[in-house]
Amino acid sequence: MPDRTIANRSMIEISRVTRSYGSFKALDETSLTIREGEFFSLLGPSGCGKTTLLRMIAGFDTPTSGSISIDGQPMDGVPANRRPTNMVFQSYAIFPHLNVEQNVCYGLKRLRLDAAEEKRRVEEALAQVSLTGLGKRGALELSGGQRQRVALARALVMRPKVLLLDEPLSALDKKLREQMQVELRRLQQAVGITFVLVTHDQYEALAMSDRIAVMFGGRIAQVASPKEIYQRPVNCQVADFLGGMNFVKAEIVEENGASMTLDTPGFGRVRTDKPAAFVRNGRAATLGIRPERLRVLWDDATDAHEVAGKVVDRHYFGEITHLVIEIPGFEKPLSVTETNNFGADDIPVGASIRLAYDPDALVALAD
Amino acid sequence: MTVPAEGIVGPAPVRRQRNPVLQSEAARGLSLISPTLIYAVIFLVVPILLVLANSFWTQHYLEIDRTFTLENYRVALTDPIYRDLLLRSLWISLLVSFFTVTLAYPIAYFISFHGGVHKGLWLFLITIPFWTSYLLRVMSWKVILGYNGVLNSTLMGLGLTDGPSDAFLYNTTAVVITLTHAWATFAVLPIFVSLEKIDRTLVEAATDLGDGPLRRFLRITLPLSVPGIISAVLIVMIPTVGDFVTPRLVGGKDGVMIANAIQAQFGKAANWPLGAALSVTTMAVVTAMAAFIVVTIRMAARRAR
The missing domain is CATH 2.40.50.140 (Nucleic acid-binding proteins)
Incomplete structure (x- = not known):
């Protein structure tokens, strides 16, 4: 599937990152480079450290040791609200007291754009996720699939350097999940933003990613293209x-x-x-x-x-x-x-x- | 081996014939709640109806004239004494609910967001003042605020004042302070519950979208805790309007509230119908004010978006 060339420039540098909770190491001396414009998946069973790693990239968790840099900027001590990343949460985290439009322009409000520009960007984001015309709909009146799209639009409208997706499709039924896989992939190619996806579903990772990191017990076992991971796995x-x-x-x-x-x-x-x-x-x-x-x-x-x-x-x-x-x-x-x-x-x-x-x-x- | 289709179908269920009225969903529901219902009718509905009936009658010395009259309401609404007392009571209850909620919110917030595994313990500690009698708590404020009280001796000891002041006790401020202290826990609980219900990923999502701690509090946590704030305001405001112990003990003549006047009508003044009319008027005004406050807070929350 990857038919476009990805710039060989690194976007995220993770070097020797460890995260321990007491004596338990959720992540153990992990190093990884994610390239600009790449659809990258962190794949592994629950408890393998993939979500911990994603949350550390987002800034919701801090490495016990090691460092993370995004687009050349070291992220040590940079809080989540100042990072060039946006996240699509597993539960979608749609603000229940706001409607679709207010949800999508939540982050834009702080940028103090003029009203026309703000409206244009919200419309554009809604169109990207095929929600045009649903702007006035209340957050609680949406179906699971629509919430997912709002979460996506809300993050994309910020034009982040990196979009982080925490098991975004796990709550959807099979049909919708497969449809969203295709859409997410197409969307990523259209906007060209680096996507980092966390998933425990190997087919999802194979279908969408440019590269996959397979993780077990806080360590990365293999980083390669879907084809290579499938055909030439490094271990049992x-x-x-x-x-x-x-x-x-x-x-x-x-x-x-x-x-x-x-x-x-x-x-x-x-x-x-x-x-x-x-x-x-x-x-x-x-x-x-x-x-x-x-x-x-x-x-x-x-x-x-x-x-x-x-x-x-x-x-x-x-x-x-x-x-x-x-x-x-x-x-x-x-x-x-x-x-x-x-x-x-x-x-x-x-x-x-x-x-x-x-x-x-x-x-x-x-x- | 095939089983004949008829063999699977059992005999049609025979329903025992019973009285359809007793069978009905409504009858069953009513009989289930009847103990509570009877209790509520005898101890809530009947007394209120009695008060309402009394308010339309007239007291003639020891007898009650049961001819319908609106005279009591005319007095209750136009006599400046009662009007002032009612306004003062509403004002005091508003101040008390404002201060209570303002003080209770940070406590509830702290327990909910930073209470960790000890949330239960924190809530338990907050209820400790309730183990002593309400009267005792009011009296202790007398000890603190009085002429020879803790506050005066501290101020003198620190050399901030030359002699004891009588400005602290027997006025509206004393009533507000005492009531605020007395109702604090009642405000903490509903706010705590509404904060507990907030999905923490919403706060994370707000952070992710660029909000710092203050902004995400104002845009997410506060609006989502509005139901708790409204309950807290109502829980504190409604009973404090009718409080008569606190104004009696620490209010002096400036701190008299409408309930003191009502109590006097049922007691020394022995004019039950007027007392009843004052009660009904107070109830109506409190209801109106509660509705007004609910609408105002909701609108404020909506505008804050």
């Missing part, structure tokens, strides 16, 4: 968090520089890139392959790379079928996602089956 945790992944125990045969050769009972000898975070621990290693990169071989079809097994379970999901296949010599059965062809026969549980795989889809993973 990242791989598992971003959709399904089959893990296969392997043995290291050879290790040189950036690549290594692994041996597994089913897949044979595989040569792969060595992940950056890889630390050798004896001869054992883990290979991963996504369920959709395994393909069922029907009838007499053959492939250069095959592995044989037996179907032990099957789940039908409409457009796809999820198969669980036991392979001799593997500790755990493999998950396979097969796109359904209308009219094709079902594969019965208990059937012997052959799977084709692409050796390039096998990735070595750090633990």
Whole structure:
């Protein structure tokens, strides 16, 4: 999706930031650079420190150590109301005693623009989020989706250097959420402001971001483009968090520089890139392959790379079928996602089956 | 194996026939609230009706003439003594509610926003003065403000005054001070509740949009706590208009309020109908003033946006 070039200028510099609550470290020596005009996502399970990091960028929380700078300006001691950031809150935080228009121009009032200019900017912001004509509506008369849009307009109207979004879509239903993902992405490309999104939904992050930082336990595990994060996760945790992944125990045969050769009972000898975070621990290693990169071989079809097994379970999901296949010599059965062809026969549980795989889809993973 | 469709449907539920009046939602509701309702009718509605009836009668020495007359209301509304007393009572109650709310707001704000895990303890501490009798609290102000009181001896001890002053006690100011102290807690509670209800992310959002502490207080916290301010004003103002103990004890002759006059009519002056007419007039005026204040505060809050 990222079809426009992002300036290689950094907008947010986070260097060695730690946030501790007593002995608990919500964020542990984290460093990160977010570029100007980028749609950046902080992805991770709850309690991984992503919201803490976002709140520290906004100025609602202070790092215990380390520093944050925005657009070259160090933010130490700068209160939230003086930062060039604006935030869309998870609960939207729409002011209940004000109408839509008053909510949107809340921050503009302080700038003392002339009335015409203020009105123009409010109208523009409302148009950006498709709320034109709803300016006089009371805050309490809005639906969840509309509140979300007001929160967005209220932040965008300030023309911040960075827009921070704290799980903005989590309260919406599935359909609306998917629609808003597309809209948010389009809006970000239109205004060109740096967006930093916090989410625990991997599909949301993959669909919208230019780059993603995956976080676990107060640390960043990997920062990369959605494609790279999905296809080349650095470790088992990242791989598992971003959709399904089959893990296969392997043995290291050879290790040189950036690549290594692994041996597994089913897949044979595989040569792969060595992940950056890889630390050798004896001869054992883990290979991963996504369920959709395994393909069922029907009838007499053959492939250069095959592995044989037996179907032990099957789940039908409409457009796809999820198969669980036991392979001799593997500790755990493999998950396979097969796109359904209308009219094709079902594969019965208990059937012997052959799977084709692409050796390039096998990735070595750090633990 | 298929189950025949008829087998799933059970026999139609038979409703036991009962008196439809007793069955009705309204009857059930009424019977549920009846103890409270009876209590309210006997102890609230009947006395008020009696007062209202009395106000249209005339006292002839020991008997009451029950022919309808508006004479009592003419006296209550035109006699300068009663008019002045009523105006003074309203003025005192206004001052008391203003000072009470002004003093209670910061306390409620502190407990709500900075009380941390000890909010309950703070509220509990605030109620401690209520453990002593109201009379005792009024008397203690006499001790503080009196001629030989704490305030006078302190001022003399500090060399700020040469001799004791009688300016502190037995006047309107003394009544206002005493009542303000007596009603403080009643004002803290509703304001505290309305502050507690404010979503803290709203304050964060205001900060995020560029407001400093003062601005976000004026634009978010204060307008959203208006319901609490209104309840506090009403809770303090309405009873203080009718207070007669405090003016009696610390008010002197400048501090006499309408309730003292009403009490006199029911007591020494033995003119119940006039006392009743004064009571009804006071009730009507207080209601009007309360409505006026509610509307004014709401409008002020709206304009502040």
